[in-house]
Amino acid sequence: MLEEPPLRADAARNRARILDAAEAVFAELGPTASTEEVARRAGVAIGTVFRHFPTKDDLLAAIMKRLLARLVEEAAEHDLFAFFTHVVAQAAAKKTVVDLLPVDIRLAEAVGHLESAVGTLLAEAQASGAVHTGIRLPEVMALLVSVCQGALHSGWDEDLQRRTLTVVFAGLRAQS
Amino acid sequence: MLEEPPLRADAARNRARILDAAEAVFAELGPTASTEEVARRAGVAIGTVFRHFPTKDDLLAAIMKRLLARLVEEAAEHDLFAFFTHVVAQAAAKKTVVDLLPVDIRLAEAVGHLESAVGTLLAEAQASGAVHTGIRLPEVMALLVSVCQGALHSGWDEDLQRRTLTVVFAGLRAQS
Amino acid sequence: MLEEPPLRADAARNRARILDAAEAVFAELGPTASTEEVARRAGVAIGTVFRHFPTKDDLLAAIMKRLLARLVEEAAEHDLFAFFTHVVAQAAAKKTVVDLLPVDIRLAEAVGHLESAVGTLLAEAQASGAVHTGIRLPEVMALLVSVCQGALHSGWDEDLQRRTLTVVFAGLRAQS
Amino acid sequence: MLEEPPLRADAARNRARILDAAEAVFAELGPTASTEEVARRAGVAIGTVFRHFPTKDDLLAAIMKRLLARLVEEAAEHDLFAFFTHVVAQAAAKKTVVDLLPVDIRLAEAVGHLESAVGTLLAEAQASGAVHTGIRLPEVMALLVSVCQGALHSGWDEDLQRRTLTVVFAGLRAQS
DNA sequence: AATGAATGAGGTTTCATTCAT
DNA sequence: AATGAATGAAACCTCATTCAT
Numbered sequence: 001m002l003e004e005p006p007l008r009a010d011a012a013r014n015r016a017r018i019l020d021a022a023e024a025v026f027a028e029l030g031p032t033a034s035t036e037e038v039a040r041r042a043g044v045a046i047g048t049v050f051r052h053f054p055t056k057d058d059l060l061a062a063i064m065k066r067l068l069a070r071l072v073e074e075a076a077e078h079d080l081f082a083f084f085t086h087v088v089a090q091a092a093a094k095k096t097v098v099d100l101l102p103v104d105i106r107l108a109e110a111v112g113h114l115e116s117a118v119g120t121l122l123a124e125a126q127a128s129g130a131v132h133t134g135i136r137l138p139e140v141m142a143l144l145v146s147v148c149q150g151a152l153h154s155g156w157d158e159d160l161q162r163r164t165l166t167v168v169f170a171g172l173r174a175q176s
Numbered sequence: 177m178l179e180e181p182p183l184r185a186d187a188a189r190n191r192a193r194i195l196d197a198a199e200a201v202f203a204e205l206g207p208t209a210s211t212e213e214v215a216r217r218a219g220v221a222i223g224t225v226f227r228h229f230p231t232k233d234d235l236l237a238a239i240m241k242r243l244l245a246r247l248v249e250e251a252a253e254h255d256l257f258a259f260f261t262h263v264v265a266q267a268a269a270k271k272t273v274v275d276l277l278p279v280d281i282r283l284a285e286a287v288g289h290l291e292s293a294v295g296t297l298l299a300e301a302q303a304s305g306a307v308h309t310g311i312r313l314p315e316v317m318a319l320l321v322s323v324c325q326g327a328l329h330s331g332w333d334e335d336l337q338r339r340t341l342t343v344v345f346a347g348l349r350a351q352s
Numbered sequence: 353m354l355e356e357p358p359l360r361a362d363a364a365r366n367r368a369r370i371l372d373a374a375e376a377v378f379a380e381l382g383p384t385a386s387t388e389e390v391a392r393r394a395g396v397a398i399g400t401v402f403r404h405f406p407t408k409d410d411l412l413a414a415i416m417k418r419l420l421a422r423l424v425e426e427a428a429e430h431d432l433f434a435f436f437t438h439v440v441a442q443a444a445a446k447k448t449v450v451d452l453l454p455v456d457i458r459l460a461e462a463v464g465h466l467e468s469a470v471g472t473l474l475a476e477a478q479a480s481g482a483v484h485t486g487i488r489l490p491e492v493m494a495l496l497v498s499v500c501q502g503a504l505h506s507g508w509d510e511d512l513q514r515r516t517l518t519v520v521f522a523g524l525r526a527q528s
Numbered sequence: 529m530l531e532e533p534p535l536r537a538d539a540a541r542n543r544a545r546i547l548d549a550a551e552a553v554f555a556e557l558g559p560t561a562s563t564e565e566v567a568r569r570a571g572v573a574i575g576t577v578f579r580h581f582p583t584k585d586d587l588l589a590a591i592m593k594r595l596l597a598r599l600v601e602e603a604a605e606h607d608l609f610a611f612f613t614h615v616v617a618q619a620a621a622k623k624t625v626v627d628l629l630p631v632d633i634r635l636a637e638a639v640g641h642l643e644s645a646v647g648t649l650l651a652e653a654q655a656s657g658a659v660h661t662g663i664r665l666p667e668v669m670a671l672l673v674s675v676c677q678g679a680l681h682s683g684w685d686e687d688l689q690r691r692t693l694t695v696v697f698a699g700l701r702a703q704s
Numbered sequence: 705a706a707t708g709a710a711t712g713a714g715g716t717t718t719c720a721t722t723c724a725t
Numbered sequence: 726a727a728t729g730a731a732t733g734a735a736a737c738c739t740c741a742t743t744c745a746t
Binding site for chain 6: 535536539542573574575576579580585675
């Protein structure tokens with residue numbers, strides 16, 4: 001749990017610009033978009049990107065980490081179903097691959113935080129009777145990831161997305 | 177609807193070997209695996225791969241087409257839930273991306289066939305009362321794709337896969 | 353000066369069809385057109401092309417040889433200027449490279465025949481006073497090749513071709 | 529009419545080395561010589577060639593552009609006949625294809641400049657009586673291209689080149 | 705003699721990453 | 726810290742040529 005030295009102000013600004021640009025570029029072109037394109041969009045030179053993120057994977061991980069952190073922050077404002085809907089909408093918008101498989105050690109912590117937040121919402125939902133008590137966290141996460149991926153790959157319209165989630169929510173509510 | 181001339185026996189054998197090798201390679205390394213690797217695994221020269229599949233995309237499309245055709249054949253032997261489970265298991269095994277978005281014109285027909293087959297199973301399930309009558313085909317397909325993608329990306333174990341599908345099936349059965 | 357064994361009738365027919373196709377293909381697409389394209393156009397398999405012409409260069413040489421032989425036959429019907437005009441028009445039509453550089457041993461003989469024919473026409477032209485007596489065969493051949501190449505590469509219209517040849521003919525006629 | 533940003537000193541040096549190497553390589557081996565060979569000769573990595581010239585065609589166009597620009601600069605020092613001779617000698621030396629057909633939009637401007645320069649020399653030659661007044665620029669350019677191509681393809685010796693040009697010059701001078 | 709599938713060297717091009725400026 | 730030119734491995738793909746059928 002090393003603390004990084006604080007960045008110089010301009011470096012911090014560049015880091016943020018790069019992340020924003022990368023988020024936009026990968027959302028548009030998928031994760032195979034080139035790092036040069038990210039640099040161009042961020043208005044910095046390619047070397048600067050690599051100074052901040054030594055490999056392309058580091059850059060992708062950093063995007064994911066920031067995105068996950070944002071989601072965690074937003075969790076408190078939602079109940080489970082609303083949050084679920086929100087996350088799926090996000091995933092469809094930012095095309096960034098929500099690859100929760102924590103093979104990537106760099107994301108283990110961020111994913112853990114999201115899982116905790118969802119766990120809290122799940123407990124609340126079960127307490128209020130909105131979700132059946134037999135449901136456990138892993139399958140909720142699995143469903144979340146699945147629907148995100150599905151929305152990502154298949155270009156659903158809003159209506160289909162709603163109807164799909166309706167089924168999932170009914171399943172969570174039901175006696176199994 | 178052009179009919180291709182029938183392939184010579186040796187060419188047909190090589191075509192099949194290449195498809196098998198490609199299926200395995202892409203399952204292991206993802207769709208960015210190199211065509212050279214496929215050739216090596218198939219035991220043919222690189223030119224042979226390109227004679228059969230002029231583009232890497234053609235190769236990927238051919239794999240998907242064969243996979244979809246196989247699934248369609250197997251549909252008749254299952255009810256909706258069993259088929260759903262079977263498809264997800266397949267997807268997890270072959271890592272081949274079940275990208276049903278028929279952006280790829282070459283797959284439109286094959287995807288259509290799968291959709292028809294699922295439609296038939298859905299009608300049967302609704303007739304027998306196993307699935308609520310308000311459910312329509314698009315969301316069933318969306319869920320199928322979603323869970324396949326989820327299984328693909330997240331490396332679920334068998335138990336988690338079963339629990340996740342249990343929720344989906346409950347949702348399909350329920351009053352929405 | 354080996355005599356080839358006579359070809360079987362069907363083989364002879366194929367040889368001719370291949371030459372015709374090759375002339376057309378190279379005229380349209382330049383000498384970088386693929387040998388497969390020639391085979392396709394000739395309606396034979398690729399192996400047949402290579403049986404008749406063991407290398408692509410052999411095929412190109414054979415085309416040139418036939419083209420040169422035709423020109424030689426036609427020489428008798430023309431005076432020098434008319435023949436010159438005819439050859440240039442041919443070259444512009446068949447885009448086949450009139451590369452008279454007899455680096456290619458296979459063409460030495462055919463080029464020699466053309467040179468003889470032009471020599472005869474030159475002698476006649478000089479006898480009749482149409483060409484200055486100081487002119488010698490090599491520069492006539494050089495000019496012929498030049499204007500052919502020029503017409504080939506620059507896409508002249510008919511009018512420009514005529515005006516260009518007018519200058520050349522005036523030069524041949526003049527006192528130098 | 530975009531102005532490119534000025535190159536860094538080292539980049540400019542490499543750009544020039546690549547152009548020099550390419551000129552030499554294509555002169556020796558023709559325009560089908562490989563880009564790798566150019567890189568090797570220039571002493572840079574292959575990627576550097578493609579950073580400067582994203583396409584092989586771009587590289588060929590750049591060579592031609594530089595060559596044409598040099599010729600234009602040298603035009604002022606010559607009269608029409610001397611310039612004509614000079615250009616042909618150049619073409620024979622650098623085997624670079626003087627393909628004036630401005631199919632290649634990238635060369636339209638450079639070719640235009642050469643044509644202007646020749647136009648000026650032609651006007652002077654006509655004013656001084658060295659060239660007949662009926663001659664127009666297009667046929668002069670056509671002859672220039674032709675003799676360059678001829679010299680290129682046929683490997684003339686110096687004497688033949690002189691005698692050939694003598695005929696052309698006589699034609700330009702003559703009453704047509 | 706003809707077929708056409710297979711070969712494989714070699715071409716162009718891309719792009720993550722390094723490093724001199 | 727930032728720049729952006731250079732690197733070079735590796736990707737995709739073409740095509741002249743060979744060879745089993």
